[in-house]
Amino acid sequence: MIEMTVPLTPVRHQRYVYIEFSPTVGCLGSIVNVITDFCRNVVDDSSIKFAFQLAAYELTENLVKYSTGDKTSIRIAVESTAQGPELVLTTENAASPERLLDVSARLTAAETAENPLNHFDQLVQESIQTPGESRLGLGRLRAEGDLLVSHSVIDQCIRIQVRRSIRQFEEGKTQ
Amino acid sequence: MKLPLEPAIREGHSIVPRFESYRLILKLAGTFDMTSAHTLQVYLEKVATLARESRLNEVVIDVVDVYYLGSSCIKSFVTLTVGLQNGTAGLLLRIVTNPRLDWQERAFSVLSRIAPQRVIVEQIP
Numbered sequence: 589m590i591e592m593t594v595p596l597t598p599v600r601h602q603r604y605v606y607i608e609f610s611p612t613v614g615c616l617g618s619i620v621n622v623i624t625d626f627c628r629n630v631v632d633d634s635s636i637k638f639a640f641q642l643a644a645y646e647l648t649e650n651l652v653k654y655s656t657g658d659k660t661s662i663r664i665a666v667e668s669t670a671q672g673p674e675l676v677l678t679t680e681n682a683a684s685p686e687r688l689l690d691v692s693a694r695l696t697a698a699e700t701a702e703n704p705l706n707h708f709d710q711l712v713q714e715s716i717q718t719p720g721e722s723r724l725g726l727g728r729l730r731a732e733g734d735l736l737v738s739h740s741v742i743d744q745c746i747r748i749q750v751r752r753s754i755r756q757f758e759e760g761k762t763q
Numbered sequence: 764m765k766l767p768l769e770p771a772i773r774e775g776h777s778i779v780p781r782f783e784s785y786r787l788i789l790k791l792a793g794t795f796d797m798t799s800a801h802t803l804q805v806y807l808e809k810v811a812t813l814a815r816e817s818r819l820n821e822v823v824i825d826v827v828d829v830y831y832l833g834s835s836c837i838k839s840f841v842t843l844t845v846g847l848q849n850g851t852a853g854l855l856l857r858i859v860t861n862p863r864l865d866w867q868e869r870a871f872s873v874l875s876r877i878a879p880q881r882v883i884v885e886q887i888p
Contacts, residue, residue: 722838
């Protein structure tokens with residue numbers, strides 16, 4: 589089941605879409621479509637739109653594969669920061685303690701890598717040696733999407749956030 | 764000559780093969796996310812086997828009409844690239860991308876970093 593909130597607000601209010609859903613493979617395409625439609629309405633730049641499509645796919649696939657419990661969420665928003673408007677995608681889900689440790693370690697490595705492309709190439713080399721899951725998705729967020737990635741773990745839940753400045757494009761779209 | 768590979772046409776994505784001389788050309792189209800990963804993995808394993816058993820000069824993968832490629836599918840291409848390095852002396856893997864979808868070159872460039880002598884990533888004119 590998908591519950592969606594789409595606020596119909598004037599431009600000066602924060603624009604966002606928040607979806608709470610039970611993670612199943614069948615909802616993957618619908619979730620990504622909602623996120624990419626939102627992005628199309630606030631940015632013109634194709635590389636930014638692709639970056640958030642990539643993030644929506646990779647993070648939603650992770651929700652579907654690794655969440656425990658029947659409730660996860662994804663939120664896309666334009667946020668005002670000191671540096672100007674940013675497009676921000678956030679996912680939240682519960683997961684097993686083992687999975688949380690693993691994903692947290694991989695996110696920290698991706699977030700702190702000095703060179704995201706070198707880090708991704710290292711993940712690819714590791715994946716060649718490892719049959720089964722690719723474990724490349726989180727590395728792509730910075731290497732291919734130029735996204736700023738952060739995460740936090742509270743109790744048994746993980747919150748992953750990716751963001752990118754949209755200052756110039758957002759102004760163009762809203763004028 | 765009967766093609767040793769059949770087209771794989773599913774909801775949301777397709778893989779259609781054709782042979783030209785000693786080249787195998789795969790035309791991919793659609794979205795390749797986690798739901799298509801298994802199909803692609805199995806298909807590319809067949810391609811690697813065929814490339815080793817036949818005397819192919821080149822495998823061309825046309826992704827001009829691919830609109831998304833998930834990480835599981837990237838891994839399948841990585842596995843193909845590594846697999847083609849063994850037992851296929853001189854075989855080239857050519858990836859043909861769409862200049863209007865600039866993410867494609869970025870996503871597939873990892874293959875040429877793995878095997879720079881064997882992989883060419885190029886845009887259609």
